[in-house]
Amino acid sequence: MKVYVFKSLPPFLWGYTRDIRAMWAMEECGIAYETVGLDCGPNGLQDETWYEPISPFKQVPVIDDNGYILAESGAILLYLAEKSGKLIPKDLQPRAQVYRWLITSLNNIEPFALPVLFADLQGDSNPHMKAQRPWHVEILARFLGPIDQMLAKQPYLTGNDFTVADIILTCVLRELRKNEILPKYPNVEKFRQRCQERPAFVKVLNAYEDRLGIPRGSAL
Template sequence: MSGSNDDLMKVYVFKSLPPVLWGYTRDIRVMWALEECGIPYETVGLDCGPNGLQDEVEYGQINPFKQVPAIADDGYVLAESGAILLYLAEKSGKLIPRNLKERAQVYRWLITSLNNIEPFALLVLFADMQGNSNPHMQGLRPWNAEILDRFLPQIDEMLKTQPFVVGSEFTVADIILTCVLRELRKNEILQKYPNVERYRQSCEERPAFVKVLDDYEDRLGIERGSAR
């Protein structure tokens, strides 16, 4: 539901990226949640150069860390993808249960994805991106993969009997976890966990995600499928 209007929520996203980062950036998570929640928004594109967003001086007033994504909602500014997704869920009343205990499970799995899985998934991804040019990173790859093997079996077992991490309903926790799992989609790790891989692919088939990836590729000016 993207558009252009001063009253729309503004979402700060990338409009240029090195090819190695296509499909991995965290602005995807926010736009996915916005589409699922049905919240109208407009994107503000930022250029990612060799030094990241250091040349985007004005953006430093929005997010002093100069990290993407961030949102501006009627003057209220928020950064960090996990916080933004919870805000969007609360604002819309969607993608989060009303029941307190079920809500706590959403918080649990969102935090687990960001704290226990993503740091190690990213280190594996960076090792694969850099290859033999970074022997130190390559040397740490088996250790990081081993840490992932500590968490993914439990998730694989859970997803054997339920479609989403908090039962039968798709939530913001699924958006975060799916996007974290995407960081592993091109290596061997998820092949060991068929229920996790099935879950990832199923979530990526949702119409909102497909639309977001199409819009993402169009904004970057890259061929369809390049960020899949």
């Protein structure tokens, strides 16, 4: 299986890109893969015209499973789990809970986490986004508070088993890892650290840093 990933990035994007999600899931699922690296400048992949038939939005990651092309990190992770029979329950109702939490992470948490990240990255250069930051933090509390209470009683989102939903949420939480928000939710932060200690994540992040040619720990 091929996975399209970044091989160069501006420093402000180190460790935030979504190719980490796909490779982490592949490692956890035991799926052999090869990476196809793309260069990303400050304005994205605008010059990669050959990539348009593969990814019309010019986004990363994309997987190529023997000619079957799939984009969007959430869809990719569910596909990998279903294909391998790992990181997702076999029975419908517990499997639906994995869908639920994966969708919650992408639909309810990330839309507010990303503006916080952008506000922090852009600072005074974008006063509008900076002014909106407290509102986004307030909305995040609506979701992170109940999740924090839930994670006080169980190690992962759906209970005792690590799933692709945990990969997605961990990677979304990484968008907040350098600000003041996560320490307010100690069980959420412990969850993030617990997931990042998994050997598959460590392997992927090390390979990610090596591919970008950046010092060890720069993307952590």
